[in-house]
Amino acid sequence: MQSRNDNATSETILLPADAAGLTRAAEVLGAGGLIAFPTETVYGLGADARQSDAVAGIYAAKGRPSFNPLIVHVADLAAAEALVTFTPRARQLAQAFWPGALTLVLPLRAGAGVSSLVTAGLSTLAVRVPAHPIAQCLLRAFGGPVAAPSANPSGRISPTTAAHVLTGLGGRIAGVVDGGPCGVGVESTILDLTGKPVLLRAGGIPAEALEAAIGASLDRSSETGAITAPGMMASHYAPRGTMRLNATAARPGEILLGFGEVQGDLSLSRAGDLREAAANLFDCLHRLDAMAATAIAVAPVPAHGLGAAINDRLSRAAAPRD
Incomplete structure (x- = not known):
């Protein structure tokens, strides 16, 4: 198994x-190792959020920029309250949508013990x-906060x-808990409630549902260039081939994702x-990689509800790459 200071391991163990x-x-x-595990959204790459060496292992295994913050997963609201300061609105949303595909950005409590990484x-x-349920069982068995971005190369x-995880990170992490396919298929919605x-970030819970719960509109003009939460990189979720969006037919040499x-x-x-499209999105992109697709055309997807999250991922996947 992986040692605390070694970011490569000869074998990644598949755990039942x-x-x-x-x-x-x-x-x-x-012990400071890295474990991938299923959530309802995607598989996460977990490390003890309190151990800087362990968290550094996440960045190294993924090749992730260190200016890109991580989501911390906890078992319940009480555990979250030990880490961040909740406003009444934040508590209202947590009680309405947790457990679930909603990430809240809140002020860090003094003495929370979370690594600055x-x-x-x-x-x-x-x-x-x-x-x-598997993520819940793991968090309760561990008994602490787990930093866990998606379990793929940055x-x-x-x-x-689990097979997707092994394809991308096999040999670089200690193990993968195999919980079968994820049901939601796109990452969590991220909401900043510091003001x-x-x-x-659009995600597994539609913005419309959040607005209905709080009786107020969300500010959706967060494209400021500053990276204040995970999933805000302009180029992200990318297959190996180039992508053309809102296509109704394939051009010569393109594979069409309908x-x-x-x-x-x-x-x-x-x-x-x-809902089916969200669950299938990343699997389809993995399949396109397996087909060695070099040019991909993607059909239009409505922008309402979960379509907002799907279009967000597609636009980042199609963005120019360095």
Whole structure:
């Protein structure tokens, strides 16, 4: 298994999602190792958020820029309250949507004990309570905060199966808890509540549902260039091939990723179902990589509800790369 200061390991162990496997995974986390595990959104790459060496291992394994902060996963609201300061509005949203695919950015409590590498030196912390039963069991077995970005090389396609994790990070992390495919398929919605509510990243909970819960509109004009939360890099979630969006047909040499009436070589959802499309998005991008697609055309996807999150991921996947 991976040692605290070694970011490569000769073998990444596939752990079953049973009591023995989760106990072993919790032990590895406690020893400063890296464990990938399923959430309802995507697989996360977990490390003890209190151990700087362990958190540094996340950045090294992913090749992730250190100015890009991480989400901390905890088992419940009480655990989150030990790390950040909740406003009444934040508590209202947490009680309505946790456990679930919502990340809240809130002021970091003094003495929270979270490594500054997690926050990228900011005075805020992104925190969420995942709903996936395996993630819940692991967090309770570990008994502490777990920093966990998506378990993929930085900028590449997010993983929704254990096999995706092994393809991208095999040999660089200690283990993967195999919990089958993720149900939601896109990362959590990120909401900054340090002042007026600001949508930093569209995700698994539609912005419309959050606005209905608080009776107020979200500020969606967060494209300031500053990286204040995970998932805000301009180029992210990228397959190896170039992507052209809002295509109704493929050009010569392109593979078409369809949606609804636009029936491509692959389809996010032939029925035009946004929930199905979100669940299939990253798996389809992984399949396009496996097909060695060099040019990809993507059918239009409606921008409402989960479509906002899908279009966010697609636009970042299609962005120019360094």
